[in-house]
Amino acid sequence: MAPHRQVDGVNRHHWWRDAVIYQVYVRSFLDSTGDGIGDLAGVRAGLPYLRKLGVDGIWLSPFYPSPQADHGYDVADYRDVDPVFGDLAEFDSLVAAARRLGIRVLLDIVPNHCSSEHPWFREALAAAPGSPERARFHFADGRGPDGAEPPNNWHAMFGGPAWTRVTEPDGRPGQWYLHMFTPEQPDWNWREAEVAADFERTLRFWLDRGVDGFRIDVAAGLFKHPELPDSPDPEADARTRDSVNPLAWNQPEVHDVWRHWRAVCEEYTARDGRERLLVGEVSVPTAREHARYVRADELHQAFFFDLLSAPWDADAFRKVISEAMQDIAGTGSTVTWVLNNHDQVRTVTRYGEPAPEGSGLGAARARAAALLMLALPGAAYIYQGEELGLPEVVDLPDDVLTDPIFRRTGSRARIRDGCRVPLPWSGQASPFGFTSGAEGTKPWLPQPEYFAEYATHRALADTRSSWHLYRDGLQLRAALDQLGDGTLRWLDTQPGVLAFARGDGLVCAVNFGTAPVPAPVSGTPLLASGPCPTGVLPGSTAAWWIDAP
Template sequence: MRALSSTTRPWWRDAVIYQVYIRSFADGNGDGVGDVAGLRARLPYLSALGVDALWLNPWYASPQVDAGYDVSDYRRLDPLFGTLDDAESLIVEAHEHGLRVILDLVPNHTSDQHPWFQEALAAGRGSKARSRYHFRPGRGPDGAKPPTDWPSIFGGPAWTRTVDADGEPGDWYLHLFAPEQPDLDWTNPEVREEFEDILRFWLDLGVDGFRIDVAQGLTKDPAFPDLADLAGQTAGGMLDAAGTGHPYFDRDETLAIYEDWRRVLDEYEGDRVFVAEAWVADASRIARYLAPKRLHTAFNFGLLSCPWEADALRGEIDATLRVLTGIGAPATWVLSNHDVIRHATRYGRAKTSLGDAKGLYGSPVDHVLGERRARAAVQLINALPGGTYVYQGEELGLPEVEDLPPSVWQDPNRHHTAHVGPVRDGCRVPLPWSGIAPTFGFSPDGASAQPWLPQPPEWRHRTATAEEQDPHSTLNHYRTLLRVRREWLHRGLGDTAPLEWIDAPAGVLAFRRGEVVCYVNLSDEAVQLPKGYRVLIASEPVGGGRLPADVAAWLVRQQ
């Protein structure tokens, strides 16, 4: 067992946090869906990987229209995943393995099956129950047009019309996501009090923090203006940064909510933490969420939008560190998550940014090149100041599954619009643990149910068991990388050590942090490493003092 780390600086400032997409991690009861029992059984694997904490995607009671992001009861587990007793046991056992637990909190909207929304529908127009959500009359003489031109991120209008008790068309309600996900009205004191109580409920059970879903959302312009009437504002999507003055994203009023939440969290001992999922215009906008007495950390999504080019990556790193250092907040680096195309696939194409990847979805991928670059990228971010996130399966080098048949798609993007981009199910396929055929140990031996999404047969080479036995595998690279990082935190890789750029050949990123020098070769040719140094760890074999293309290395001075 590995004890929870105990230092004078908060653990989350340079932590490595593993994202558990629970329905796809490990199935303990054989129904084809991952659950708490499966996760508990795999805690030794996560501890051995070397991460510091787990972020769990929503496990609350839910109709599962949007994979749990439509919550009907925030204080109860969905039966798919287990019971509240199972949750408490997991928290205790994770702590015994040296792993903290961060829960995903969904405050922008509830499920339409939540008791509040059901009460609102029954209560009718103008009722107190409806004031917890955004109900508004439609436009036009018969109210048949939506109140605004706002679009749903999942396609179609962001408004759905209700039917009154007499069967006549009624008011409309706002849902920035699926119609089954009505937006809460955060000007209502009941809403604020309820979520502060939800925070305390889980903090009392021992969780170590919360990831805040759609943290840039929550409050809306009370005038409800049309986007078409606002200069510079477009509909965009969840992953498209909103401009200043947007009517429903990145509004100043949202920040006051987090000041209240911070006061709740500060009542508890043990360095509890908030991390914001906030898709905003740039690092300066992120900084507003991380001001003192607000949130602790926020995902730095900028690297997802960077091509595999040294100048672009350096520019994003500099911009992020310049802003966050100024307010004393740590960076939190991300390469993949449950909403975006896996970076091992993005990096295997000629154009490598997330924006490019959407347009190239389904086109040929050089998987060897993609995995090579992915290993270099994870070594890069773990040498930067701040913390990092690992999305489950990236430690196995898993690619995006882009050939799932439409019959198995569950992403609401595909239910509410006919767009032709990525289906998010491709990064959510259940993990392969062992064996040579599906279910690859995802479910117990003898289970009759198939995984909720089909696993590619070629993943027999990608199982955790297979990679454990290969000293050159991506899994073993991650294990070694995180072990070395932990060993050198106090000699240059901790959050306090500044980053100093070093002159290097074109196409190469080179910087020093304390005693550690990081080189990342993003050019097309091998480059000479500096003399007088030895390789501490490299993403691929390095020999003859030259760093091959698409390889990262950490160096320290020879003794």
């Protein structure tokens, strides 16, 4: 765990300010039951591996009862465990085991929408228009003759219209309900106090079971314009229009929710001194708007996605880092860096495109980016498998794809199955130790043969592996006062090179080009993402030095 630090002469340390959290996509981490799907007992079995890696905590993807239309982000019961993942007793065992190892546990909570199988939504379908049951969601009359057209022109995040028409209890075509993702995920109406009260009960249910906080899905969502007018950008791409639709996202009322949730967490902290964390998935246009979500009485953290989306270019990286440090860290908050998650193409492939399965260049860039991220002030989140250098699986056949984006658009563009393929742990053939099932048991998504090269048992044995780079970086980050929370100072460099100083003498530099350049610091680096001779910074390489005065 990160030590207490003195920053600018003041002890500002809270564990979350510079924590490194590992995202566990539960169904793809480790299967303990032999059904080909990862589960909570599998996560518990993998905790020693994560302890050895050196992370401060884990974030668990949704494991609640769900029809799995969007792999658990369609929640039917927020206060239980889906049998496919275990039960509450197993969850309690996981939390207890994590605490013994000094690993904090964050849960994924989904407040923007639920499952169409949620009891409250089933009640809404059975109730009449204008009823209290329907008021918990966004039901509206359609436009045009007989109300046959959607109430407005909004599109869903995963393709198609954001509205579905229901059949009323008497059998007639009726109202429409809003779903900013899929029809199986109706949006809650947060203008109804009953919705807010029920989510507070959910928070307290899990806090009472010992969790250390929550990752909040779609944290800029929740509130929609009360009149549900047409979007001003009706021709926007259906996959991304919701992120630029100011009527559906980033409404000002959402901040009151985070103030209340923060007060709930502070209440628990006051009882036992153990800080609980709220980290939001906040997708907004600018770092300045992002900063509003992490004001002192709102979310502790919000993922800063601009680094993830930046092209491999020194000027682009410097720009987004500078904006984050000015607009987010400048408020007294901490930047929450991320290079990947369960919705994005894996870093090796993203940086290696258009080469298939990433490339040697993509792998080198991914290692350099990881070292850069771990040197930046603030917190960092690592998506499972990134520490192994896993590439995106780009050739999954259509008949195994499960992403609702594929089902709703018929297109493979931006589908997310390729980064969710189950982890390889050992062996030379699938299932690579992922499942304890009988011979022939298949993981829920097929693993390619080349995953054998990335299995954890090989990674741990090879000191040149990405796993060792992450482990060594995390160890130094925890040991060195210059790293973690604080500030950075940019250093002058030649074009294509990014360099900054942290604290008293630590320098991180990244060569975004392919040709070697002179190193900004003499001497042997403390740590480098690839071979780094004294005095030289090779292409697609990052390194850390202590620059003695």
